Structures are given as structure tokens and as C-alpha cells.
Amino acid sequence: MMARGVSGSGTTPLLCSFFFISWLLFASSSHASSEALKRPPIVDGLSWNFYFSSCPMLETIVSRHLRKVFRKDTGQAPALLRIFFHDCFVQGCDGSILLDGNPNERDQPANIGIRPEALKTIEDLRALVHIQCGRVVSCADLVVLAAREAVSLSGGPRFPVPLGRKDGLSFSINGTGNLPPPFFRTGQLLERFGGRNFDATDVVALSGAHTFGRAHCATFFNRINQTEPPIDTSLANNLSNTCPSAQSPNTAVLDVRSPNVFDNLYYVNLKNRQGLFTSDQDLFSDARTKGIVNSFASNQTLFFDKFATAIIKLSQLDVLTGKQGQIRAKCSIPNSKNLVTSVVEEDSTAQM
Ligand code: HEM
Numbered sequence: 001m002m003a004r005g006v007s008g009s010g011t012t013p014l015l016c017s018f019f020f021i022s023w024l025l026f027a028s029s030s031h032a033s034s035e036a037l038k039r040p041p042i043v044d045g046l047s048w049n050f051y052f053s054s055c056p057m058l059e060t061i062v063s064r065h066l067r068k069v070f071r072k073d074t075g076q077a078p079a080l081l082r083i084f085f086h087d088c089f090v091q092g093c094d095g096s097i098l099l100d101g102n103p104n105e106r107d108q109p110a111n112i113g114i115r116p117e118a119l120k121t122i123e124d125l126r127a128l129v130h131i132q133c134g135r136v137v138s139c140a141d142l143v144v145l146a147a148r149e150a151v152s153l154s155g156g157p158r159f160p161v162p163l164g165r166k167d168g169l170s171f172s173i174n175g176t177g178n179l180p181p182p183f184f185r186t187g188q189l190l191e192r193f194g195g196r197n198f199d200a201t202d203v204v205a206l207s208g209a210h211t212f213g214r215a216h217c218a219t220f221f222n223r224i225n226q227t228e229p230p231i232d233t234s235l236a237n238n239l240s241n242t243c244p245s246a247q248s249p250n251t252a253v254l255d256v257r258s259p260n261v262f263d264n265l266y267y268v269n270l271k272n273r274q275g276l277f278t279s280d281q282d283l284f285s286d287a288r289t290k291g292i293v294n295s296f297a298s299n300q301t302l303f304f305d306k307f308a309t310a311i312i313k314l315s316q317l318d319v320l321t322g323k324q325g326q327i328r329a330k331c332s333i334p335n336s337k338n339l340v341t342s343v344v345e346e347d348s349t350a351q352m
Pocket of ligand 1: 075077078079081082085112113114115180181182183184189206207209210212213214215216217219254277279
């Protein structure tokens with residue numbers, strides 16, 4: 001009896017383990033496939049696990065370092081996300097915004113307020129990663145990874161990003177003119193982003209990046225006395241105290257409700273006429289985007305989901321892969337300086 005009892009209770013745990021392991025396998029495979037279904041397609045040459053064998057610790061190194069950086073200066077998170085946008089929208093995600101030059105992309109009007117300390121953070125990440133893995137990871141990929149981390153460490157969604165970009169050899173001064181200015185109305189925004197294959201949902205979701213960070217007076221001075229789109233009176237008064245003139249070097253927060261957190265309160269601001277830029281506030285005035293603003297204001301999960309999808313799309317604009325481009329040894333300088341100078345000169349001559 002004793003022996004049978006023992007052997008009977010020995011079979012039960014075995015059976016339980018079998019069912020448990022089968023359930024785990026089923027659950028993880030169905031989770032993986034639903035994750036895969038949700039992700040937008042990726043372009044040839046990029047992959048979700050590009051550095052799996054050449055730099056397995058990459059994402060951990062980036063995340064650990066940025067955790068420390070943001071603890072000291074929360075402002076670096078929005079700064080890194082903006083650098084990513086301004087890199088990708090000008091000549092593709094090729095690290096061109098990081099390149100030094102006289103002039104360079106960063107001194108152009110559209111790049112007002114790019115924070116030098118965040119550029120240094122990218123270079124610090126590069127040094128850390130190259131010490132650990134050798135020169136296998138591009139600066140362009142580090143910009144994307146830093147942006148992803150900036151969002152998730154500030155309270156936003158965590159999502160995978162495809163990797164494998166190469167660094168470009170040139171930058172484009174004229175290309176910075178493609179960046180949308182803050183006084184754009186929704187129609188102009190939709191047209192500008194539509195030209196790069198982003199729809200109205202993408203545009204409203206991407207504008208949600210203005211849920212944290214700051215802006216200089218010159219970028220929103222036009223809003224202070226604006227009637228269309230409207231502005232909340234007390235916000236207008238505060239902005240006018242902050243900015244005696246458009247030339248004032250002062251700044252205001254982009255999201256009055258939670259300036260350092262990545263959440264959906266940006267959309268609640270828009271419903272209360274508290275959008276900082278014309279381009280933000282007009283999303284709630286235009287019939288094509290108003291419903292999307294409402295849906296994101298009432299459903300943060302939906303916003304996070306659409307934001308992740310749009311960022312993954314943005315991160316693949318005109319990328320260099322495979323034998324194209326290079327992996328810079330220093331993010332601000334191409335490996336072959338002569339080559340770059342000539343490309344830049346040709347570029348500017350062609351556009352004159
Ligand atoms: C929709 C069109 C957009 C316009 C017109 C716009 C314009 C601007 C302007 C003028 C600033 C203020 C810069 C300063 O004065 O320091 C700013 C800040 C910022 N933008 Fe945008 N932007 C747009 C889209 C985006 C996108 C797509 C992202 C990222 C995915 C983004 C992320 C940010 C962030 C995080 C800041 C704060 C930067 C900081 O605190 O240093 N923006 N944007």
C-alpha cells in the first residue's frame with residue numbers, strides 16, 4: 001500500500017510537470033506570435049536580434065548607463081528622443097545629426113535646443129559598447145536604442161526595435177528643412193509626414209512625444225496671443241511671463257500636467273487648450289485628428305501601442321544596411337574624413 005501510494009504520488013507530479021511545461025511552451029509561443037503580429041514589418045538588412053552574437057550585452061549596457069544618466073538629469077530622456085527624430089527625418093536614421101562640421105545639421109534653425117549633454121551621452125554609450133564588443137555597433141543604432149530606453153525609463157511603453165543600421169558618411173544641411181516647424185497647422189503636418197508614409201494616427205501618436213521635455217520661447221511665442229487654435233488663458237499668461245520676447249533664451253515645459261513623465265496627459269492638455277505649439281493644439285481643432293486625440297486621452301494603452309508602432313516605422317526611414325555606410329569609431333567624425341568632406345561639398349553644390 002505504502003509503495004503504491006508513493007509511486008502514485010510520484011506519477012502525479014510528473015504528469016503535472018508535463019502539463020505545466022506544455023502549457024508554458026504553448027503560452028510563450030502564442031505570446032511570441034501575437035507580439036510578432038503586432039510589430040510593423042522591417043526593412044531588408046535590419047533584424048530584431050542583429051547583435052545577438054556580436055554584442056549580446058548591448059541592450060543591457062545601454063539601459064544600465066541611461067538609468068544612471070536620467071537619475072541625475074531627467075531632461076536627457078526627452079533630449080535623446082528628439083535627437084532620434086531629428087536624425088531619422090533628415091536623410092534617414094544614419095547618425096548624421098551627430099556629425100561635426102562647420103556648418104553642421106545641429107546649427108540649423110530646425111535643430112534649436114538640441115542638448116549637447118545628450119549628444120555626449122550617445123558618445124559615452126558608444127565608448128562603453130565598443131570597449132565591451134569592439135567596433136561592431138553603429139552610432140545610428142545607439143541613437144535608436146537610447147530613444148527607446150528614454151521612453152520606457154520615463155514611464156512609457158517598452159518595445160523592441162529592429163537593429164543593424166550603418167552610419168552615414170555625410171550630413172545634410174538642407175535636409176533639416178524637412179523637419180516640421182512648430183507653427184504648422186494639422187493639414188501641413190499630415191502632408192509633411194504623409195510624404196514619408198505616416199498616416200493621421202501615426203502623426204497624432206508621434207506628437208505625443210511632447211509629453212515630456214521643454215521648448216524655447218522662439219518656438220511657441222506665436223501661441224501667446226493665438227485665437228485659432230485657441231489657448232487657455234492662464235497658460236497664455238504664464239508663457240508671456242516666461243517669454244518677454246521671442247528672442248528670450250527661457251524655456252517652458254511641453255506638458256503642463258506631467259512634464260517629466262511619458263504618459264497620455266499631453267492629449268488631456270490638448271483637450272484643455274494647453275498644447276504648447278500650434279502644431280500640437282491644432283490636432284484637437286482639425287476634424288481629421290480630433291477623434292484620435294480623444295481616443296488617446298481616454299486610453300493610454302492605445303496611445304502606447306500606436307506610439308510604439310509609429311516609432312518602429314520612423315526608426316527605419318532610409319536606413320543604410322549591409323555593405324552601405326560604416327561603423328564610426330567616434331560618433332561625431334566619419335572614419336574617413338576626406339571622403340565625408342567631399343560628399344558634403346557635392347551635396348551642398350547640388351542643392352545650390
Ligand atoms: C509633429 C511635428 C513636430 C514638431 C512641429 C516639433 C517641434 C518641436 C520643437 C519646436 C521643440 C522645442 C525645441 C526647443 O525649443 O528646445 C520640440 C521639442 C521636442 N520634441 Fe518635437 N516636434 C515634432 C515632432 C516630434 C517627434 C515625432 C518627436 C519624437 C518622436 C519629438 C520629440 C520632441 C521632444 C522629446 C522634445 C523635447 C526636447 C527637450 O526637452 O530637449 N517631436 N519639438
